[in-house]
Amino acid sequence: MPALPISELQALAQRALARAGANPAMAESTARALVAAEAQGLVSHGLSRVPQYAGFLENGRADGQAVPAVARAKGGAVLVDARGGLAFAACDLAVAEAIARARSHGVAFAGVTNSHHFGVAAYHLEAVGAQGLVGIAMGNSPAAMPMAGGRRALFGTNPIAAVFPRRDAAPISLDLSLSEVARGKIMIAAQRGEPIPPGWALDRHGQPTTDAQAAIDGMMVPAGGTKGALLALMVELLVVALTGARFGFEADSFLVAAGNRPNIGQAFIVVDPDALAGSDAYLERVETLLAAMLADDGVRIPGSRRNALAARAAAHGLSIPDALAAQLRALAGAPVGSGPA
Helix, strand or coil, X not given: CCCECHHHHHHHHHHHHHHHCCCHHHHHHXXXXXXXXXXXXXXXXXXXXXXXXXXXXXXXXXXXXCCCEEEEEECCEEXXXXXXXXXXXXXXXXXXXXXXXXXXXXXXXXXXXXXXXXXXXXXXXXXXXXXXXXXXXXXCCCCCXXXXXXXXXXXXXXXXXXXXXXXXXXXXXXXXXXXXXCHHHHHHHHHHCCCCCCCCEECCCCCEECCHHHHHHCEECECCCHHHHHHHHHHHHHHHHCCCCXXXXXXXXXXXXXXXXXXXXXXXXXXCHHHCCCHHHHHHHHHHHHHHHHCCXXXXXXXXXXXXXXXXHHHHCECCCHHHHHHHHHHHCCCCCCCCC
């Protein structure tokens, strides 16, 4: 389809989510995050998630009327209760609290409990980097990977992200899941009836597979084998044991419409560089490392490709598949063939 302005796509997604039962704040924050992912080329976490989220709202796997709130707080630590709603408004609140507390205490830990799928982990750190602060984000998800030596899915793919601000330049932005590949890529392959590369996943019997649907019914391969599994364990403990959320094996899959409210967790750690070596020393050290990295041909700064794609989308709009556009229009109650609004 022809490219559409980001604002129009966000309005379309927001209307679709609102018609599925999301309150205005939830619909707006979710649509904004999904369009941002689409603009950065992360289509597995972009607008293709709108029908999925709408289904969660319609069948009660997410409470569209939930309003997140601070449940507990002490110094630099704060716990936000998402109250069973979609994650984005709760994460917005948690990040805002973490920034404010890091300014006061030097460091802050904001946990989110009773939450849902939180999309691109690095997205939530954009506000942190814009404030000149260092941030880490992590979250668990429904069980998709085995523990090292195990043969059943126990941990989620448990994404982690980090942001490191720079002097007069876009922050360094890292984002990765702890599976060999993001599960959303397998979801897209299954929707298209395409095979997946070897080494991405196991079937339900624990055998390697290139069949995307068999992978969905089976397990993801941890990135780096045992090391990836141990990192996934670390994330589960940080975002669940500290927040009271559910472990991955206690939450039903996001890839099916029916199931429980996942009530999983997220955590955001924010550090003020000025509280440690000082902002000037921090910025000098960052630039020294980047200069050494960029001395090698072919090295690029993490996040630079996503930033370039987002800038292009802001200037020229985004094209999405016709089938997805039709699906979004139907969910939003817009006539087929009409514009997004």
